[in-house]
Amino acid sequence: MADSSVKPGPGLRAYLDASRTQDRLFADIQKHVLLKATHSDRRTDVLHPSEMIKTDWCHRAAAYALTHGPIRPSTTFTRENIFAEGHNTHAKWQRWLQEMGRLAGDWHCLSCDLTFWCDRVPTKCLGCTADAERCIEYAEVPLNAPRLSIGGKSDGYCPDDGCLVEVKTLGLGSLRFETPGYIDKFEVHAEGRSGYDLARMWRGVTRPLPAAWRQGQLYMYLANHFEDLAVDHMLYIYDFKPTQETKSFRVAYDESASEPLIEAAAVITDCVETGTLPLCSINVVRGCKSCRAYEEKP
Template sequence: MASRVVKGGPALTEYLNATKSAEPLYGDVQKHVLEKAMRPSGRRQDVLHPSEMVKADWCHLAAFHRLRRQAEPAEKRRTTFTRENIFQEGHETHSKWQRWFTEMGRLAGDWHCRACDQIFWDDQTPTCCRVCSASRRCVEYAEVPLNADPLRIGGKADGYSPQDSALIEIKTLGLGSLRYERPEFLERYMVETEEFGKLPDLTRLWRDFRRPLPSAVRQTQLYMYLCVHFEDLEVDRTVFFYDFKSTQETKSFTVTYDEGFSEPLIEAAAAIVDCVKSDTAPRCNINGRSGCPSCIEFKEQK
């Protein structure tokens, strides 16, 4: 039997800590999850991902290197059991909402057949596999591919409803998300308690949460641009569905398409692709000649 290996770094520390768990089964499941997390993810490295493009620290030079080498920088994958647990919870939330929309016949997109392992497009819930005619039970939703091949942009939206001319985005909201993206909003609802110090007033916080997080809005604007200009999908808005982790309450929000929002990102992508074609590295747009952490990681691999 092949030995199990987890590479050094934070993941190795977490893995070794799992071996010290007082309950062996708990330690074993942590090690199992971390081993899975360190395997190649299958995430495409030959495209620009919208989720990265919309970040304030998106480095054009790092993007150039990744497209050119089609590889992540060394030690890019860092994780913990808690982080993987959060990711899995998000996947489960996606599956739940997508299952409901599928039952309603409101989802269009790619569908995957487990019987023949083929993917096909359908504008509504298919009654069988379009490739091998396997029963509906063999077919699962595979989301909405959004690609701009000339610009080497590739991503996926959580859903698409042709009847509503809308993309669908499914999100979970936790205190960690707010702490990272809207710390000033979270701080507004922190209250002092005698026994535990500062704690968030979850009822008031959720009541006053009235718009999607900024990164989600930026990403979906780019998704809608791809729909309109490259995928020929009729889209004029994105509908967000948020699950609040702390209470399992839900909310929805609508963001309308803004044509001009994504134009600077599209121009940057075109410039990066031109640099790849000419094999001429652009300057780091984050920190000039010195470089930023993202592109320095690539330089250190030389």
């Protein structure tokens, strides 16, 4: 029988809190989701673009993570629910592009477990010839630079359009975090209640959020330099969670935007190979909370 326990560490408090939920079945669902989160299949031997584009990405902590493994952050059921909803949104848009015959990338056969690249939507598995409609699922677009220790995936690749596709869900939380003060401009008060003018707020979103823009530029750099994919722009598709409205943004490739990240990845990789550590890129003197977390571990 599989071990269903959660060991002490990140996520244990949320797991125990779920046990105290009034409804037993609902509590069991939460515990199941939190238990799954402790067995992530996310690669630990690469630099992830989604981490590299953060303004507080620490080069020293990244080197520690490659050599000692990442420090798993704590999680909650709400956070895992947000991740799951984002995954479902990606799958929706990918399915529509697949039905249109416009999607290329990796494909995974549920029958024989083979993952293979195809420049067009396949009609059958290249290994066992299983029917695509029943057995093939989209496995996105691998974007790897092995000599720089970078590994990631884009949500889609449309070769006829010369673009990568990134699907984003947008809520008040992400707007508040990435664009401080933005949603405050749309706060309204009436009859003793307060809320937000969501229609005006959504109209005011006229470009990808900063982190998404940086991530898209890095993906295009990897596609052009390491994966031999001819892309000259990124198509961002945004789903606005409060109203389910959507919009898209087309952003041209700017190679210079990613050059500092590529240079940093080269330095980190060289340090790991020589058994040294780069300086903290956030605070050279004192270090930052990310690298100190490794150095202060018992």
